[in-house]
Amino acid sequence: MLAMNFRGPFRVRPDRNMPEPQIEHPEDAIVKVLRSCICGSDLHLYHGLVPDTRVGTTFGHEFIGEVVEVGSGVQKLKVGDKVMVPFNISCGKCAFCKQELYGNCHESNPSATAVGGIFGYSHTAGGFQGGQAEYARVPYADVGPTVIPDWMDPDDAVLLTDVVPTGYQAAEMAGIQKGDTVVVFGAGPIGIMAAKSAWLFGAGRVIVIDHLEYRLDFVAKYAQCEAYNFKSIGDPVVFIKTQTDSLGADVCIDAVGCEAKGNRMNTLLGIKLLLQGGSTTALHWAINSVKKGGIVSIVGVYGPIDALVPIGNVVNKGITIRANQAAVKRHLPKLIEHVKNGVIDPKQIITHRVPLEEISDAYHIFSQKLDGCIKTVLIPPR
Ligand code: NAD
Ligand code: ZN
Structure with a gap:
């Protein structure tokens, strides 16, 4: 076949x-x-x-x-x-x-x-x-x-x-309370559905962060939310603080996962990528921009299971992390x-x-x- x-x-x-x-x-x-x-x-x-x-x-x-x-x-x-x-x-x-x-x-x-x-x-x-x-x-x-x-x-x-259940579960795991500010990293299919679903759980404000303008345009219309390009807002962590009275978002959703740092030209059969473990930038941003005591919901996939995260900040801020396959x-x-x-x-x-x-x-x-x-x-x- x-x-x-x-x-x-x-x-x-x-x-x-x-x-x-x-x-x-x-x-x-x-x-x-x-x-x-x-x-x-x-x-x-x-x-x-x-x-x-x-x-x-x-x-x-x-x-x-x-x-x-x-x-x-x-x-x-x-x-x-x-x-x-x-x-x-x-x-x-x-x-x-x-x-x-x-x-x-x-x-x-x-x-x-x-x-x-x-x-x-x-x-x-x-x-x-x-x-x-x-x-x-x-x-x-x-x-x-x-x-x-x-x-x-x-x-x-x-x-x-x-796609739909995963975005929905991302919002569900985020434990959104009525009126919460929800920040979704990633405007791919999963981030789009997470943003859409966040409203169903009572979000008061939904912000999506990505760098692909065409996806940001789409999600802004499709999910009726705010959408920002991380290449034009400066440090996203600082940006989110300025949007939330310096407190941080109530909830952050990682709908990015492990991003490839290289491409076909600079990897030798993927071995370099695997060793590097890919980029965990979005997860860092999520942890660093959620409020103290907030929730980070991760549906982004991390292939190498020991990818580094800022665990110190998780502890210092008393963040709850919820994550799973949908x-x-x-x-x-x-x-x-x-x-x-x-x-x-x-x-x-x-x-x-x-x-x-x-x-x-x-x-x-x-x-x-x-x-x-x-x-x-x-x-x-x-
Ligand atoms: P996708 O590749 O279409 O979208 C990812 C988006 O993230 C892209 O638009 C990209 O520009 C953006 N991005 C990259 N770096 C970023 C950053 N630092 N900050 C913000 N945005 C950034 O992928 P997708 O189909 O939407 O899937 C997203 C993630 O969800 C993947 O990791 C995928 O493996 C995972 N996933 C998990 C489950 C589950 O059950 N947990 C199910 C399906 C998909
Ligand atoms: Zn899938």
Whole structure:
């Protein structure tokens, strides 16, 4: 089948000879992928920032598909169902899934990295193949996959597999109180949805910080918030203090994660990037600009798990840090309602629609933020 094939940092290619997935366990299903997306999390892999990302991996943890085969143990799904597949692989039975911590499932990835299994990610997240492909194997098919309602646009459905729930959980974890000033670092798909969601939790003011003007323009309109370019406001920490009577923001959200310091030209197969651990600037800004006793909510992904943070300031200011992979399944019922009622219109963030065959260009454009790119949807061949 045709699928994305990771060949090393900054090198991905479409490969017509990737093996078709098979049922490996009675609870598996196979889906024919209808749409998939490229996520900021894929960029950490692409940039060589996540340990144990193996050559031959097919990325893609945001996808919807039609069920074409089910294992003998699958009871809820049937062939022909069209499903959105949460990016977390969750068994539904372990101690963590029972607490609805679907992003921390123990059975799908018992390794020491603590994250649960994730489709199309590094072997630190279980080493599952992903959905930037014609077909994908979906383990624990009765747990995560959710049938797409008839009325729902497939573009909205694919964004419910990660982007919308992650932005929503970022705001939820931030413990926003009525009237709070919320600062979101990053105006990518996740930051955009975090800003939008912050209002749903009662924010009084929402400020988004990035340096890409086209994204700042978009988020200002889409989330009806303030948006500032960190290249023109001076030190963002000082700027936020001036905006908050010197107190700092009530809540800061990190929707950036580990940023690549280099590019294809100055990295040797990603080794330099991995050693450097990437940049943690946004997280520093978040910790340093939240008020004393405030909350920093982190959904940005840090591949090397020991990335340095200003922990001294966390202690001195008595900050609460909340962070996690989003538990997609937990949020879906509410978010499906929000999409139905027009509270959230996810598909507006899609700027690019690219045939799967053109995956190399699609990664380059999204990684370099060219051509006004916010979110790319990949269309497999019919
Ligand atoms: P993206 O690459 O599209 O967006 C990141 C944005 O951050 C860009 O617009 C970039 O210009 C901006 N940025 C870079 N440095 C910055 C800084 N110092 N301050 C402010 N903005 C800065 O990525 P995305 O798809 O929006 O994902 C964002 C992060 O969320 C990534 O780290 C991704 O891995 C993570 N993520 C986490 C989860 C989860 O469940 N926790 C799920 C999905 C994505
Ligand atoms: Zn994602």
